[in-house]
Amino acid sequence: MKISCFLLLVFFAIQTNAQDYLTPVDKILFKGTYNLWYQPDTTRPGKYQRDKVLLQVGENISKSLSLNLFLRDSIIMHVEPSVIWSDMRIFPPVNFYFQVMKNHPQGKITTVDNVFTDVYTYTEAFDLFDWVLTGEKDSISGYACQKATTTFAGRDWIAWFSPEIPVSDGPYKFHGLPGLIIRIYDTDHHYNFDLESFRPEENQNNVLFTKRTLIPTTKKVFLEALKHFLRNAAGSILAGNEAMAEHPESLERIERAVSMFNNPIELKAE
Amino acid sequence: MRFSWFFCLFFLPLQALLGQITLEGRVVSTQGEALHNINILIYPPGSNVLIAFAVSDQQGRWRSTVNSAADSLDIEASSIHYRNERRRIANRSQSVVFELVYEVKELSTFTIKAPDIERRGDTLSYLVSSFAREHNRSIADVLQNMPGIEVEPSGRILYQGEPINRFYVEGLDLMGGRYGMVSRNMPHRSVAAVEIIENHQPIRILEERVPSYQAALNLKLKREITTTGTSKLGSGISPLLWDANITPMTFTKKFQVVNSYQANNAGQDAAKQLTALTLQDMRRSAGRPRENPEMLGIQTIAPPDFNESRYLDNNIHLLNSNALLRLSNDFQLRANLYYINDSQRQQGLTYRTLYSPADTLFFAESLENRLHDNYLQGEFTLNRNVKENYLDNKLRFNTRWDSRRGQLAINDEGLGQSLKHPFRNLSNDLRSIKPVGKHLVEFMSFVSYDHSPQQLQVSPGRFEQVLSPGGEVESLRQELDLKRFFADHSAGFTFGWKGISISPRLGFAYRNQSLESSLWQQQDEQWSVSSEAFSNELDGEHYRTYLQTDLSYRKNDLTLTAGLPLSWQHISLDDRRLQQGQQLSRTLFDPRLSADYRLSGFWRVRGSWSFSNSLGDMDGVHYGYILKNHRSLQQNAAPLSETKRHNLSAFVSYRNPITSFFNSLTYFYSISDYNLMYSNQVQADGTTILQALEMPNTGYSHNLTGQTSKYFSSAKSTVSFRASYSHNRRQSLLNQQLFETSNQFINLSPQINTRITEWLRGEYRANLSYIQTYIESNRSSNISMLRHFLDFHAFPRSGHYLGLTTEYYRHRNNEHVFVDLLYRYTIRKHRVDIEARWLNILNTDTYTTFQASAFSVVESTYILRPSQVFLSARFSF
Incomplete structure (x- = not known):
């Protein structure tokens, strides 16, 4: 309803x-x-x-x-x-x-x-x-x-x-x-x-x-970027937001949360 | 015969190979148009098991290979808009052309029932007994096992990856956002079922209007009454340290209670929980009087800007009690009470240097303060949440009674200071939503009254030259009594027009206050009141009618927002005794505009401009002198302060996530026109007489900050650098000399963060600051501060955490080094946390910081807590 x-x-x-x-x-x-x-x-x-x-x-x-x-x-x-x-x-x-x-x-x-x-x-x-x-x-x-x-x-x-x-x-x-x-x-x-x-x-x-502005790429690069992020979320987040470094335990937690999603639908580009 | 067998064996694969044929062709309409997306289905004759297929392309062509032993094939063309056509063809490679007849088809709806857990409406119900495992204790443990539900280490509960918006027990929300206390300590054996209410809009009148995608969680209990709890105990040495937390609770279906007692002398400021709780909406609290008008004070030392457990010498006890009662007629009454008893000790040294074009003054002070505070706060919430309307009324009181004493030595002369500033406040905050026509209108009301009688005593007396020229004053006592009343009522709604969302809010605020003060001086052991110039009897009124309109517009990558607050204000101040006063009427318009634009996937620019007119707080005006602290006698007999300020900001960023390269640059500029100038009259003994004078002046401020960072995946490291520069310029009046002062602040901060191994992370950062003060373009002071930080965080095995932090500070010629070690072991199975902390391993005893203002530099040395070892355990009972 x-x-x-x-x-x-x-x-x-x-x-x-x-x-x-x-x-x-x-x-x-x-x-x-x-x-x-x-x-x-x-x-x-x-x-x-x-x-x-x-x-x-x-x-x-x-x-x-x-x-x-x-x-x-x-x-x-x-x-x-x-x-x-x-x-x-x-x-x-x-x-x-x-x-x-x-x-x-x-x-x-x-x-x-x-x-x-x-x-x-x-x-x-x-x-x-x-x-x-x-x-x-x-x-x-x-x-x-x-x-x-x-x-x-x-x-x-x-x-x-x-x-x-x-x-x-x-x-x-x-x-x-x-x-x-x-x-x-x-x-x-x-x-x-x-x-x-x-x-x-x-x-x-x-x-x-x-109609939004997108980042054009290839599937190979996209899957690389995704894999990269899933494997090292902390590093990727830190590079974009260094203030996170002051919270090592929450960074660890985010990384753990991201690691709980480690199974994307596409595993590799052909 | 033999020959033929051989023949068969030889030719069989070939025969099979020969059996593979290629069919191709076209599909066209009766008008001869090529038809795409037509399914070509190929079956063995008379069968419905597909053996090959094709889908026609844009040109209507299709092609398929078929492997069949049959001598003929059935081929069918099937689609949405055309009549199906089925033919029988010979099993050989050939071209087949379909000419399809247009036909309007009914595609009947069909539904497949999703395999679901027991569902009714938007509610999902999990039986606790079927999800609980052997070692599970609390309900949070069992929630972990339920599909779709997750519990984060912080205690936050997620459903389908999103945090829940309410945590109910038997449909009642006792704790608000702090439900972790309940979920972690409620034994699962008490809970019959966990209900997830999907798309839960907690405000019922908004249910059909404002969608919510968050779920709420409700615990259905087995028994009528449930009692449980948790505790944490810790102890340490040098001197004897303790940290305790005991939290028992009781739940019934009509009445719920959670209590907590916390105490420590280990430098943990438990009172912080209070401020975190009352997280308020900034827009709503704008324009309210300052929460705590501390007009008088004893001199304190600026606390160091690092972890409080290194310096906070405390002994705190906190009692918290929460109760909820369900009344008839859908009303709920909730009470949250806090009591804090805190004793603190502060010790340190300050060196003050005051610069003027003529000379430089220097003062050294050492001090020791003892603070004893008692604080009691109660919040009573009456809530009615039904389909027709929403009502939430919070009645809040808080009261403080305290005594603060300090011993000072100024250039080796002793001085005692003592302060009492009890405070009582009563406020009521109402929010109500009602339908008016087709819109929902939100009404808000806030009413508050507070009373703060304050008393400051200083001995020996100071300011003899103005209070008793030639005579000696033994003690001074400032008495002050401030009563304030404030009421703010408003109504608002939101509507859309041509893609612009418009939210007007109309309101009226009224403030009334009275300030009485008198200064007493003791001479020859006789107390007498000082002359009228040192007293106040001031009544003030402030009326404010406002219309706030917020507009926002969004198109593609561009967002424009504007705020157009318009207000009519009238202020009157009247001092009966001194026969002084003022009237002020203003119509103020404080527009602000901002634009945000994404140029491409990587670049983004933002800009904003705002113009604000701010009227000073009435608390700042007093026609008679007030002894604010032992060294400052202040008078503000000028018109109310008015500041007109233009703020400009620009921001540009380049973020490339593919290469992990992030950059941004921010520039901020403001011009402020002040109507008042504060004259500082510094005496030889370091005391200051401050007077506000009507003398328009302008201040300028620039700030530029740049930041760059890059992640190197091969080295698993992030390297970043941040630099900022700011420059402030304005005029100062010191000892009757008007001069221009400017400050320059430069900060550089490189940082590297690296993952050394899977379980070890290391981080190094440095911070360099340069502060320069110029008086009439001559450099009067130059301070540099250097800090290095090196941290290691190790997660050797699941449940274990080891942290080592080292810090090095160099301020002028003072060096400080700190090393802390923390080890935590979590026994998940039993929900026990064991923690060992060794703080300040090198036993560093002092810490020195610098603060620079327009014409002064203050160097503060704080005496720190000694090295300490602390062991603690947390468990449930």
Whole structure:
């Protein structure tokens, strides 16, 4: 109830204020929500966190990002919806900052992602995945699905897709199967996406792309920067904010907290 | 036969190879347009198990390889907007063209139920018994095991990686943000379930209007009454040292209590917890009278700017009690009480040098102070938090009674000083939110009254030349009584217009105070009141009506903010006895503008300008003289101080996170126009008569700070350098001479921070300061200070921490070296912390610092605590 009330507000915001911060690049045809259960810390197996990842499918372009990032962006655009209390924490917690734009520009995948507070962007070829079909079939929520496997960014992935939904797309960068990906996970079960809902977009909403200034780079450099930060968060933070040196124990704590997220979805560039 | 087998074996792989065919083709619409994103599905004939597929590209082309033994294949084109088409083709490489017919399709909604823990609405419930492990003791231990919940070493609880916004026990919030005291000490066996309330907006009227993404945590208890607690005990030597903390608590569903007793003589200022608790919103407290009007004082020594446990010679006892009672009609009443009893001793030496164009005056003083303070504070909060409105009313009182004594030797002459400045304050702070039309309006009210009768006695008497020319004064006693009343009421809301968010707030503030003072002098063992010039009977009133409007505008990488506070103020001061007074009316506009722009991913610039008119505090005006401390007799019979100030600031930064190279440069400039000049009349014995005179003058201040740092990943080290320069110039009036003074301050600070091994971190930094004072462009003083710091932090194994800190100070010709050692062992399983500290290992006994102002330099030497060893343990019971 609260959420839906708020979502209304958010969609209103997009219609009134979108041009300032985000540019429409396509019209949304379908919107899907995946539940993502992931293990942030490999040293604590079985300790899962949950997040939601959206998939907005347009005529030509599709976008995938976490629900909270989507909500946060919407709030930023809306400035303050008659809120008196500027000191309140009105922003949702964002665990994943990726925004994957498929076929934008044409024939490419553009990813926007953060390392700590810095926002990077890089492009990859559209044809990222080499899927191998298996003959295994199963029914998930009444939809006939078939299993396919691939190797991507250092993990082996198993996808269940449904040709009954002829949308060749999925969460994050995953796509390219002849039907919507209903469930996808890596063989270690570190990242597990499960489709929660998928439905046509009834409101006239657009696939939006950020207009903010980004740091252009390559995926290799991005993953290096991320690895670098995760391995030595203290050093990276210190270089940006030397006052932290006066608090060795809190620095150690931050480093420990960062070390609890040591399991990014992409382990290596191809 | 044999031959044919061989033939088969030979040709089988080839046959399979021959079985791999390539299908390719195009997909077009009936109008001949190329169609992209069309799924091409390839099945064995009559089957629904896919064996190959393709997706058409922008040109409508597709291509797929198929490996099948069947003699034919089923091929299907499937998409959102076109009718599916399925054909049977022969199993051989060929080109297949689909011409698809447009069709509007219904894509029915489908939902997959997420595998969830027991959920109802926004609340997630965890059964404690199913998550508790053998060695777990407190509820915080069990929280660690619950998926999605984490507990940081500080005790802070996170849900889905974000801190919770409320910690309730049976739906009641007793401790506010200091819930760690409860979570760490509540045995898990008392708790039936942990509830996580997602998206919890603690103010219920905002529930449907202001989204919250933080979760709250609620503990559901098993029993009606739960009693538990914790304790920490520590002891050390030279002299006997102790540090104790005992915290028992009781919870019921209608009534909750947490109590705490803390005491130490180990240099830990337990009273600090009090200030940390009352973290206030800066915007709300602006314009209020100073919290503690210390008009009179005994002379103290500037405390060293390092760890207080090296110098604070204390004996403190702190009692804290928190209780919450649930009343009918959704009202809650909460009481938080603190009592502090603190005795402190200060010892040291000061050397004061005063510079004027004509001569230089020098004074040496040694002193020993004993301070005994008692402080009692109570806060009663009445809260009603329902859907229709929000009300939060805090009634607060605080009272202090104290006695402070000091013995001074000035150029080898003794002087005694003693002060009593009890203080009583009562205040009420109300915040309420109500819907008015379509907006929510926030009302705020603050009312406060305080009374501080103060008494300072100095013997032998001073200022004989003005008080009793030719005669000798044995003692002086300044009596002062200040009563203040302050009320501030305002209402505000926020709305948006064309991308600009506008937050107006209209308010009215009123202040009324009375100051009475008289100076008594003892001559020939007879006390008599000094002449009228040394007394005050001043009434003051201050009215302030204000309209504060904040605007903010954001577009892409540019953020503009403006504050347009407008106020109408009227001040009247009237001294009945001295027949003096003043009236002042002002309309003040204090605009401020700032712009922030990101040029690219790496560069960022910021600039701001503000103009402020500040009226001085009424506490500063008095027509009669007041003996502020043993060496300062002050009169401020001038108009109220008014300062007009332009502030300009500029900031540019270059941050490249890819190369870990960070740089910034900040420049700050201000011009201040003052209407008053303070005349200092320094006597031969070091006492000063200070008078405010109406004499407009201008002060200038520049500050430039640059910083650069780089992280070298190969050496696992961060190297940084920081430099700052500031220059202040203004006029001074000393012994009837008007002259220009300027100060120059240069600070250089290099630093290197390195990770020597996985478990050892080292840090070195130095700090060089140069302070120069110029009188009429002649350098009158030049001070340099040099400090080196070398620290090692070791984490040899999980739960162990060893820290070694060394510091070297060189101020002029004084050298000081400090070495401290700290070892901490955390037995996580039993939640026991054992800590050993050896402070001031080299037993350094004094520390000297310098303070420079416009025309004076003060050198202070503080006597420190001796070397001490301290052992402590913390555990729950």
